[in-house]
Amino acid sequence: MPTTTINGHDVTVDDEGFMTVYDEWDEDTGKALAEAIGVDMTDEHWQVIRFLRNDFKDQGATPTIRRVSTAGGVDTKKLFQLFPKKPAKKMAYIAGLPKPAGCV
Amino acid sequence: MTATQDMLVPSFDDEVETGRKLAIIISKGSLDMAYPGLILGNAALGEGVEVELFFTFWGFDIITKGRMEHLKFSPVGNPAAHIPAALAPIPGMTSMATHMMHKSLEELEIPDVPEFLELVKASGARIWACRLSADMNHLSADDLWDGVDGIINASDFIEMTDGAQLLFI
Numbered sequence: 358m359p360t361t362t363i364n365g366h367d368v369t370v371d372d373e374g375f376m377t378v379y380d381e382w383d384e385d386t387g388k389a390l391a392e393a394i395g396v397d398m399t400d401e402h403w404q405v406i407r408f409l410r411n412d413f414k415d416q417g418a419t420p421t422i423r424r425v426s427t428a429g430g431v432d433t434k435k436l437f438q439l440f441p442k443k444p445a446k447k448m449a450y451i452a453g454l455p456k457p458a459g460c461v
Numbered sequence: 462m463t464a465t466q467d468m469l470v471p472s473f474d475d476e477v478e479t480g481r482k483l484a485i486i487i488s489k490g491s492l493d494m495a496y497p498g499l500i501l502g503n504a505a506l507g508e509g510v511e512v513e514l515f516f517t518f519w520g521f522d523i524i525t526k527g528r529m530e531h532l533k534f535s536p537v538g539n540p541a542a543h544i545p546a547a548l549a550p551i552p553g554m555t556s557m558a559t560h561m562m563h564k565s566l567e568e569l570e571i572p573d574v575p576e577f578l579e580l581v582k583a584s585g586a587r588i589w590a591c592r593l594s595a596d597m598n599h600l601s602a603d604d605l606w607d608g609v610d611g612i613i614n615a616s617d618f619i620e621m622t623d624g625a626q627l628l629f630i
Contacts, residue, residue, distance in 0.1 A: 359469065361468050361469040363468055370469055373469075373471040373472075374468070374469035374470050375471060393468055393470045394470060394473055422507060423580060424570070432583065433580060433584055434583045437584060437585060441475075441509075442473065442474070442475065442508075443474075443507065443508055445507050446471070446473065446507075447473060450473075459570075460500055460504065461570070461571050461572070461577075461580075
């Protein structure tokens with residue numbers, strides 16, 4: 358596994374740059390990741406990212422867009438606004454989680 | 462040196478306007494055949510691809526208010542249903558098979574058809590109803606699901622999907 362420097366810390370990532378170790382992430386890291394992909398974090402963004410982190414901890418898998426909307430309470434349209442074009446992957450990236458594996 | 466200088470950052474294709482577009486023609490109205498188009502369309506939307514869905518012929522049931530919640534799965538003529546061919550046509554088999562399919566989908570947290578349409582619509586899909594199918598079924602816009610963008614003819618659809626990749630299901 359490669360490592361990369363985010364916000365002055367070495368973290369473990371996969372070949373694309375998604376973080377692979379849950380506990381290497383903190384909110385400052387999340388902010389740096391968001392910045393790197395051009396997402397300006399607001400409270401609404403954080404609400405989503407915190408849901409992803411907690412849900413991953415509970416379920417052992419990165420939630421899909423549908424799950425973020427049904428279980429996380431942020432509707433789909435909003436997710437496309439907050440994380441344009443590829444919301445599922447962008448949310449996962451900022452949250453320091455693997456890309457979601459689910460189809461729906 | 463800035464903090465992000467050494468970062469390995471995945472490409473989300475933000476800088477390039479790919480203009481990728483996917484057109485899906487959904488021509489079958491059984492429960493099992495409603496899902497492939499919705500699942501692939503939803504996946505494409507999540508990848509930033511523009512999606513146009515065209516519901517035609519039997520696929521019209523999927524967007525017809527009175528029918529969309531009652532789609533059926535029949536094992537008749539479908540060897541992949543793994544039910545002996547002689548048993549497939551007996552009364553009650555279709556409703557049993559439909560019930561079992563609903564159960565499997567539910568276990569996998571796959572939404573039912575109306576909710577799935579809501580999902581793709583909210584994700585930015587455009588949803589078109591076929592003019593000829595509407596006429597054949599004596600249906601108008603009022604009979605169709607509220608998220609339908611319009612009733613259009615085949616030429617309109619071909620014209621608006623210029624350059625798109627196409628799936629016929």
